[in-house]
Amino acid sequence: MPNCHWRHKPRAKIPASPGRRPGLPPLPMNKGNAGNFLEDFRLGQVFRHAIPRTLTIADQALYAALYGSRFALQSSEPFARALGYPAAPLDDLLVFHIVFGRSVADVSLNAIANLGLAECRFLAPVYPGDTLSATSEVIGLRQVSSGKAGIVYVRTSGSNQHGVVVLSYVRWVLIPKREAESPAPPEHVPVLAASADPTGFDCPTLEQWDTAIAGAPYRLGDYRNGEKIDHVDGVTVEEAEHQLATRLYQNPARVHFNKLAHDPRLVYGGHAMSIARALSFNGLGSAFRVAAINSARHVAPLHAGATVFAWSEILDVRRLRAHVGALRIVTRATVDEPCFSFPVAGPSLILELDYWAVVPAA
């Protein structure tokens, strides 16, 4: 289980599952959804997730207020149009969170831990007014050694109202059994690519890119393999902030909201990703779109009150075509420790995000 870095222990007793409460009259089973357990997943099973979500400029404004993102593409309509976009697309990670949010009620309401993310590709821009739906297919199952839980692998796709897939990724989560004595599911562990291929990334020619307006003086040629960038700033996380964000994404996972059951509340891992990405503007401001996420390892939990810092290392510098390049970046986020010494391990590390970003080339 190479990507299993930590597990959350719920501190409050989970209510008895529906239909088994003693002393209740024979009314209909409780209609409150208690989520799926390991027994509920089968290889090849497809979930058509409920509640499509229309995204608007208001979602983008809330995203801006939540993370302080300063990438010019999402900040300025004229900047986006000058590049050839029909409008300013929504932030890629906002799209990720919305698609992810669709899947939680079916996939991970009872997750003990989000173990990994792979093969995540952003396939088409999403614009204000678009409506996203999501589906997930179970592509792997494996009981863990305790016998009380298992790993469920799903491939999730998000599509817009025209049926165009805008996002696709694999994630795997640790899910408890409903009954400890249930038999193990047939084991199948999918083979996943270590890195997505950014070559075909859908992006206008960046001939009109203006570094002065973008607030980032660097282009592809200014970066080199192994380069390290301290993003300098730190941001202290508040309960209200991560709760507002996670609700905006309609992600109902209980660990994020219920202090009585989970004290301290666990910050949604995607919130940490967005904080790190926003901090990375300072040094990576020209890395203006996320093409793909190769992996996201939530090495340790994040809780409100902690101050998040981030630094990045350039793993690959690749020219895609005229004026368009891509950087493979690993961004590491820490809590309560500035990153000027570029920490790669230790108790302060919470996140390793390995991704491809598109940058303008000369």
Added chain:
Amino acid sequence: MPNCHWRHKPRAKIPASPGRRPGLPPLPMNKGNAGNFLEDFRLGQVFRHAIPRTLTIADQALYAALYGSRFALQSSEPFARALGYPAAPLDDLLVFHIVFGRSVADVSLNAIANLGLAECRFLAPVYPGDTLSATSEVIGLRQVSSGKAGIVYVRTSGSNQHGVVVLSYVRWVLIPKREAESPAPPEHVPVLAASADPTGFDCPTLEQWDTAIAGAPYRLGDYRNGEKIDHVDGVTVEEAEHQLATRLYQNPARVHFNKLAHDPRLVYGGHAMSIARALSFNGLGSAFRVAAINSARHVAPLHAGATVFAWSEILDVRRLRAHVGALRIVTRATVDEPCFSFPVAGPSLILELDYWAVVPAA
């Protein structure tokens, strides 16, 4: 006073009323509005509340972030249009809070307690771009036994920019006298219906309702009288959250914002209603619109730091017409106590919301 469940004691001295401060030069009276006292209300008096409010998709997005509501009608433009709506209507309780907010400066700036709500009917959908105005008529007055305060009953109506009434309700509040020795107003207590009639609720045919997209498998026929539903999840309330919400509604009541005068700050009762309604999606996700509120009893105050849970009991199951039904629901919210044992009383209970919701029927 059957609905008077608790009263808030302001802990800081209220500033002396204008014009009576010693030692001030004879300048104009202080223009700061200190609000109305019992002496200022007369039976039949009509307030045309100030500050119309244009509602937009941004108000709906903020509402989503504040409560995590997942009803498909407000989440998805295509879902709303498929049902026959011209656009996704705004959340009913958002409309309620906006209309309520208009009335506070005239009616309840000095309220000691919000005592009750009745005959609240949602008469027309409100869409992004609509502008709401409100009026209130004083329909009842009664001095309480202490002689220092009285109950003021108002019927409040909210209208859109076309003059269409979108919401109407009666509420009653406990208002202190300006001068303890003022004479009692003539007593008049209005007779109020115990339940509103949902029959004429304005709603498209729900023939196109898709339970899979809505994220709720149940239709009218799946519910039965006396059924109890535990909404399972809990959400911990933060100061920043309820303040953001209450300001969004332009509700200036002091008890919500001023820790110096009211420690702990009192959460706006409508915030608790919206939390409970959002939690109720888990089990009542097909109860997609509020037709009427029969009563809302704020049994105990809510403060930040508490974790809110909710459960619902079905009081009535009524078919309105083909494909359209209504459930009479009482949703009870508790703090710091999960609801799987369906508590109806006790110190954890904060809210009893008796309302009619519209649901699709087969």
Added chain:
Amino acid sequence: MPNCHWRHKPRAKIPASPGRRPGLPPLPMNKGNAGNFLEDFRLGQVFRHAIPRTLTIADQALYAALYGSRFALQSSEPFARALGYPAAPLDDLLVFHIVFGRSVADVSLNAIANLGLAECRFLAPVYPGDTLSATSEVIGLRQVSSGKAGIVYVRTSGSNQHGVVVLSYVRWVLIPKREAESPAPPEHVPVLAASADPTGFDCPTLEQWDTAIAGAPYRLGDYRNGEKIDHVDGVTVEEAEHQLATRLYQNPARVHFNKLAHDPRLVYGGHAMSIARALSFNGLGSAFRVAAINSARHVAPLHAGATVFAWSEILDVRRLRAHVGALRIVTRATVDEPCFSFPVAGPSLILELDYWAVVPAA
């Protein structure tokens, strides 16, 4: 240094400047922007600030939720149109914060203190959909007596997508030297007007102003020089609130976000201005637009947990033309002390905002 009222002492060591860290391989200099120091400024230097910002109805809704502003012009499209505006303009202070936010990365990322603001004029309304860019010119430099820092004066202008200047102001900040031994810059202190002239303020005829709809019964003639207005209400500031606001403005100054380095975090001075302005609605609700800010003195820092109160004194009452007048107002904000005794000094005072507001005249 008459306007230097307080200075913030960072408690955490600032990371060593780029390129001077021992033991690092000779990779490119850290691309993270550490901000400008005194040595980086020259008289006459012009910064064309990066990252234009398209403002929308969502920014206005967030502004409303953050401050509870109730001015009818920003709340109601029909009210704005009835006055002759083509649409409801964005709140003036929101425009100020957005323009200010553009300038921080170049001007004040390392500021020890914001010392002053002058000659701030709002020259044209800004509407949802407009995109603002900003430039700043260095108009003054002066080393302070310690020799370790200096005052930098800039004139900042904000323009919309048509190149129309919508806002212009001078501010001055205390900036540390990178190296304590650097020579002093040539001294030049600009002469600044004590008050801006509101005469030419761009405003429709206010013939259609409706005091009842505006929620403010007073017109120009109801105010008189020397009049004092207690705005009555208090509002307790939360960390999440000021962080959301400051990020919405894309103001990346570190002191606002990083508890590890700045404990307690310093609230952005503009947040205090907006809180005071929103409180001032109660008594100054007809002062519906800000024409100019003569000065803004942040007398003491504001931190989360404090409760802000405000009162205003009328310094001048001026008729501009038929139906249009202007009030020169000084609004003073305090923390943890109500303002009914109109405090002008003392430890509770945090802000003195001297500005011209436009009001309807009979």
